[in-house]
Amino acid sequence: MSNKNIGIKDVAVAAGVSVTTVSHVLNEVSYARISRETRDKVRTAAEALGYGPNRLAQALRTQRTGMLGLVSEEIATTPHAGRIILGADEAAKARGYNLMIINTPGSASLESRQADVQALLERRVDGILYATMYHRNVELPDNLGNVPSVLVDSVAIGGNITAVVPDEDGGARAAVGALLDAGHTRVGFINNTDDVPATRQRLQAFRAMLTEAGLDGEAAPVESEVSEVQGGYEAAKRILSRGDRADIPTALFCYNDRMAMGAYRAAAELGLNIPADLSVVGFDDQELIAANLYPGLTTVALPHYEMGAWATEHLIDAIEGKEDLSLMALHPTILGCPLVRRDSVAAPR
Amino acid sequence: MSNKNIGIKDVAVAAGVSVTTVSHVLNEVSYARISRETRDKVRTAAEALGYGPNRLAQALRTQRTGMLGLVSEEIATTPHAGRIILGADEAAKARGYNLMIINTPGSASLESRQADVQALLERRVDGILYATMYHRNVELPDNLGNVPSVLVDSVAIGGNITAVVPDEDGGARAAVGALLDAGHTRVGFINNTDDVPATRQRLQAFRAMLTEAGLDGEAAPVESEVSEVQGGYEAAKRILSRGDRADIPTALFCYNDRMAMGAYRAAAELGLNIPADLSVVGFDDQELIAANLYPGLTTVALPHYEMGAWATEHLIDAIEGKEDLSLMALHPTILGCPLVRRDSVAAPR
DNA sequence: GGACGTGGGAGTCGGATGAGCAACAAGAAC
């Protein structure tokens, strides 16, 4: 049906009016005074020809493309990027925008990132979303400042760009709280070794929660390893094989779901049943892992979808002049990390 | 530095030449005769101003946007989409193209898909990649025919559009072959219940391999369940609890990694050690699962990255007139599924 | 003769491109 080369001009001819009129009608220009009959003629003709506007021409003239650039790190290696993209795509689509996506390796140089942004700029995207693969501090290419931009899942070194990040503290508190609520008094923390905000904030929240519950937060067992399954296994092994039986934790808070997966294996090898002998809670809510472990892993969800959507909403607001991003740039916006209850937490024996 | 509103015009003024000359120089137009000095002047001026072409204006004039549309199902719910996107993005970037991505729910209606394609068409993408979340037969929106298009990971009902799909048969043969090579003579198959090409082809390959090896392929145990962890668990439980001890398989080929994960649990409950008592091979190579199970799961990788890249390469070839897609539309192109060896296969006792 | 009600002309966004023009050199004709 819809052949591609029908322009406003063709519609004008078909309807027997000028292109100006067609434009007025189709865009419902407020000050245009056009009779109902003419309007109908135009609409009918447009419909019949299967007319669709050439967004390029439109954009050239109006200086608005209706496109958002999204530069994302490691699209494929973590499932997280997918959820950010999804959140952004749905929010964008809802407001009539589309996404241009560029992938960049986590290891990319600043110049290469700058080139990515440049590509987006040349295509005149109305704004840019800059997403990282995990919550951290990033150095941004300076040409990012040329259009409204929002950072997703990280904050800029040097600040002053609007950013949205997960509530590490609240998430960790929810996780530890679930353990405490179940009645545990001896809980350990299996932490990551990377120097990222999450490592520090989760540890701090862990200790604080225990202390606030009247336990000795500073003395609670903490073991750090690389944040993978193997690291979780080793850390759990250590933490669960301490000298005095009465010192061994009955609950473990793990830095992420992968490490929790390792803890599951350690528990199995030690003959510990989850959750009867040992309660475990993770972090990330990676569906593939958390929902598929046995028993299902109670964990804390990172709001990737929500961050993508939030960033997109506010970026569009800024583009449309409904909001001033610079006002929000002072402090990153923090989005909640809800607890997802499955079956790995129970009361201690 | 690079302010955004510098056009070819500004460069022309700065260099003291006409815009035509600037255009000629910057695009290295072959028939343009311009002295070295002038060329240098122009380049220097462009550099100094931080000039970047307005791709919209360029596209409007040349009828080439250098953009590829990618409509992908369920970007976030499966990690597969991410790898297709990555393959497409890298291939596109290598040839100077960018990707416009639109997500569509697997359940989207034909009209909604058509609207997605329409959005891409209005932005005048040079071609479209249409990716599904798993290998299957899809009904395509008819406006897809308006630009060169390639189907990724599925074939069209009614055919005649170029498509690229995984080699189900070869992959399944590699998986079963690994088991046979290890010396197993009693191997079972845990299959999916969905009516998709993979279900049929893998089963057929399974039986054929056994028969070719001199075993009774038709009599080999096969259990079908929904293709999730739980289904794999149940199917494995059944297959491993058959009447006669001497009939119980010593090796299992699982429809996918999630089902294999279920088989791991069933084995553990039955006191079967992997791989000593039971060898297992999966399908999909979902990193999060396959590499993180203990022991690491030997599996078959789906070539998502490769399919994305292949589709993009050929799409661009078609766009640039180097190739005729209709010649390839007769049969889908099949890409290999390589075996990924980990530690879940060993010789039977 | 203003005020409406209707609608069209033409310039514009930024860059691409075929046609054309000036300047100068080499060769041809005388």
Next chain:
DNA sequence: GTTCTTGTTGCTCATCCGACTCCCACGTCC
């Protein structure tokens, strides 16, 4: 040696891509 062709080199003009939009032109009716 002078003048005229013919050819090159070097660069510019004008137009176009498709839609938006400011401003003007009609005809009517009070």
